[in-house]
Amino acid sequence: MRILFAGFQHETNTFAPDLADDAAFAHGGGFPGLCRGEEVVRALVPTANIPGAGFLAAAREAGAEVVPILWCAACPSGHVARETYERIAGEIVNGIRARLPADAIYLDLHGAMVAEHVEDGEGELLSRIRAITDVPVIVSLDLHANVTARMVELADALVAFRTYPHVDMAETGRRAFALLRRRLADGPFVKAMSRIPYMIPICWQATEEDPARGLYQSLARIEAAHGLPSLSWAMGFPAADFPECGPVVWGYGAEAEAAVAALAAEIRAAEAQFEGPLYAPDAAVAAALSLNARGQRPVVIADAQDNPGAGGSSDTMGLARALVAAGAPDAAVGVIHDPAAVRAAQAAGLGGTVTLALGGKTGDGPLQAAFTVEALSDGKLRTYGPYYGERDMDLGASACLRLGGVRLLVASQKAQLADREMFRYLGVEPTDTDILVVKSAIHFRADFRPIAAEILTATAPGAMMMRATDWAWHHLPEGLRLMPGGPAYSPAKETA
Structure with a gap:
C-alpha cells in the first residue's frame, strides 16, 4: 500500500486582524514548523498528539509505505495570506502529481481555513487534487472544522476529533488510517450529512461536560448500532464569516442517512443545554x-x-x-x-x-x-x-x-x-x-x-468572542442562530 501524505492546518478567525503568512507556518504556533519529505517523519514523533503522527504510526505498524510531501500548521489568526496559501497548496498539489501513482492520499487538515481569496481553504485544496487524480482521499479534521458540502463531496471520507480538549488528535489519525484501509477494501462509501441550525460558543463545547459529553457518547453508540465505518460531528468554529460556518454531522456506510439523522436530532434537542457562567x-x-x-x-x-x-x-x-x-x-x-x-x-x-x-x-x-x-x-x-x-x-x-x-x-x-x-x-x-x-x-x-x-x-478583551452576537456578521445563511436559543441571523438586519 503506497500512501501520499500532506498536512496543511489553520483555524481562521475572520474577525482577527493579523494574517497567517509564511513566517507563521514556518514557526508552527506551538506545533512543528513547516517540514518537507523525511523531515515530516522526524517532526511528527510517535509521542506527539498530532493526527499525522497517529496516522504514520498506524501505517508503519501495517507495513504501508507512506510518502510525506509536507506538513505545516500556524497559530490560529485572521485569514491565511493569499501568497502563502497558493505557495503551500501549490507545493502539495505538485508534490502529489510528481509522486503518483499511489493507492491513496491522506491529508491532515483542520477544516476551518479561510484564505484572503478563498473562503473554503480545504474544499479548494481538495478540488485542485481531484483535478489531477481520482485515487481515494481520506482526511482527518479538527472538531472545530466548518465542514462544507464541497469537502464532503470531494473527499472519500472525512473523520473528525471527538474530544475537546483535543486529546484524541493522534487517535483520530489512527482512525483515518483504518478508514483508508476500509475504503480500499470495500470501495466508495455511501455519504450523508446534516447541518445543525445553531452555533455553539467554544467555551461551552468541552466534551468532559454535558451536553457535549453525552452527545459524543451518543455518536459512538449510533455509529455502532448502524454499523457505520465512520460517523463524525464537528461543533464548528464560530468565528468565520462565510455561508457554511457552523456545526455539521456526517457519516459513511449503508445506513449513513439514518445514523446522521438520529445524531442530528439529539444535537438539536440539546440546544438549550449549551450554556454556562461567564465572568467579567x-x-x-x-x-x-x-x-x-x-x-x-x-x-x-x-x-x-x-x-x-x-x-x-x-x-x-x-x-x-x-x-x-x-x-x-x-x-x-x-x-x-x-x-x-x-x-x-x-x-x-x-x-x-x-x-x-x-x-x-x-x-x-x-x-x-x-x-x-x-x-x-x-x-x-x-x-x-x-x-x-x-x-x-x-x-x-x-x-x-x-x-x-x-x-x-x-x-x-x-x-x-x-x-x-x-x-x-x-x-x-x-x-x-x-x-x-x-x-x-x-x-x-x-x-x-x-x-x-x-x-x-x-470575558476579558480579545479577538475570540464567547458570544457570537458581539460580532457584525455579513455572510452567514439566513436563520442560523448565532447562539443556542437565538437570535437568528438575518442579512437584512445586518445591512440595515
Missing part, C-alpha cells in the same frame, strides 16, 4: 480570591477571548490589570506575546527593573508599570501534558516579569497555554500558585483540571 475580569478575580480565602488553590481563570488558539493576539491585559488592581498576592498570567518587552527585560537582566508598556498592542492598551525581571529563558521547553503530548516547543526568548504579587510570563512567539510546562519554563510552579490565568478557552483543561480547585471562564 474584575468579577473573575474577585471570585478567585474568595475561593483562595477558603483554602482553594490554584484557581484557574481562562482568558478565553484572548486565546491564541482561536485567533487571539495573546497580549490583551484585562485580567492582568484586574489582578493588580485587586492586589492579588500570588498570581501568574501566561503566555503574553510581546517580543519588545522581552528584549527590554533581557537588557535589564535578572533582578533588574524595567519600565515599559506591556502587551495591549492590538486591543485594550498596554499595562504601563515598572516590572522586576524575575526569570529569563530562551523559550525552549518540552511539553508532557495530554493536549500537546510529549514533544519539544519553542516560544522564543522569554521573560517572567513581576508586578506586586502578579507574575507575567512574556514570550516572543505565540502559542496557546495548554501545558503546565509553559509556566514552569519561567520558574512558575502551577501547583503552588493561588491564581493561574491561562490564555486558552478549553484545551488547558486537559493538563490543568487535575490540579485546579476551580475553573472560571472570563
Whole structure:
C-alpha cells in the first residue's frame, strides 16, 4: 500500500486582524514548523498528539509505505495570506502529481481555513487534487472544522476529533488510517450529512461536560448500532464569516442517512443545554480570591477571548490589570506575546527593573508599570501534558516579569497555554500558585483540571468572542442562530 501524505492546518478567525503568512507556518504556533519529505517523519514523533503522527504510526505498524510531501500548521489568526496559501497548496498539489501513482492520499487538515481569496481553504485544496487524480482521499479534521458540502463531496471520507480538549488528535489519525484501509477494501462509501441550525460558543463545547459529553457518547453508540465505518460531528468554529460556518454531522456506510439523522436530532434537542457562567475580569478575580480565602488553590481563570488558539493576539491585559488592581498576592498570567518587552527585560537582566508598556498592542492598551525581571529563558521547553503530548516547543526568548504579587510570563512567539510546562519554563510552579490565568478557552483543561480547585471562564478583551452576537456578521445563511436559543441571523438586519 503506497500512501501520499500532506498536512496543511489553520483555524481562521475572520474577525482577527493579523494574517497567517509564511513566517507563521514556518514557526508552527506551538506545533512543528513547516517540514518537507523525511523531515515530516522526524517532526511528527510517535509521542506527539498530532493526527499525522497517529496516522504514520498506524501505517508503519501495517507495513504501508507512506510518502510525506509536507506538513505545516500556524497559530490560529485572521485569514491565511493569499501568497502563502497558493505557495503551500501549490507545493502539495505538485508534490502529489510528481509522486503518483499511489493507492491513496491522506491529508491532515483542520477544516476551518479561510484564505484572503478563498473562503473554503480545504474544499479548494481538495478540488485542485481531484483535478489531477481520482485515487481515494481520506482526511482527518479538527472538531472545530466548518465542514462544507464541497469537502464532503470531494473527499472519500472525512473523520473528525471527538474530544475537546483535543486529546484524541493522534487517535483520530489512527482512525483515518483504518478508514483508508476500509475504503480500499470495500470501495466508495455511501455519504450523508446534516447541518445543525445553531452555533455553539467554544467555551461551552468541552466534551468532559454535558451536553457535549453525552452527545459524543451518543455518536459512538449510533455509529455502532448502524454499523457505520465512520460517523463524525464537528461543533464548528464560530468565528468565520462565510455561508457554511457552523456545526455539521456526517457519516459513511449503508445506513449513513439514518445514523446522521438520529445524531442530528439529539444535537438539536440539546440546544438549550449549551450554556454556562461567564465572568467579567474584575468579577473573575474577585471570585478567585474568595475561593483562595477558603483554602482553594490554584484557581484557574481562562482568558478565553484572548486565546491564541482561536485567533487571539495573546497580549490583551484585562485580567492582568484586574489582578493588580485587586492586589492579588500570588498570581501568574501566561503566555503574553510581546517580543519588545522581552528584549527590554533581557537588557535589564535578572533582578533588574524595567519600565515599559506591556502587551495591549492590538486591543485594550498596554499595562504601563515598572516590572522586576524575575526569570529569563530562551523559550525552549518540552511539553508532557495530554493536549500537546510529549514533544519539544519553542516560544522564543522569554521573560517572567513581576508586578506586586502578579507574575507575567512574556514570550516572543505565540502559542496557546495548554501545558503546565509553559509556566514552569519561567520558574512558575502551577501547583503552588493561588491564581493561574491561562490564555486558552478549553484545551488547558486537559493538563490543568487535575490540579485546579476551580475553573472560571472570563470575558476579558480579545479577538475570540464567547458570544457570537458581539460580532457584525455579513455572510452567514439566513436563520442560523448565532447562539443556542437565538437570535437568528438575518442579512437584512445586518445591512440595515
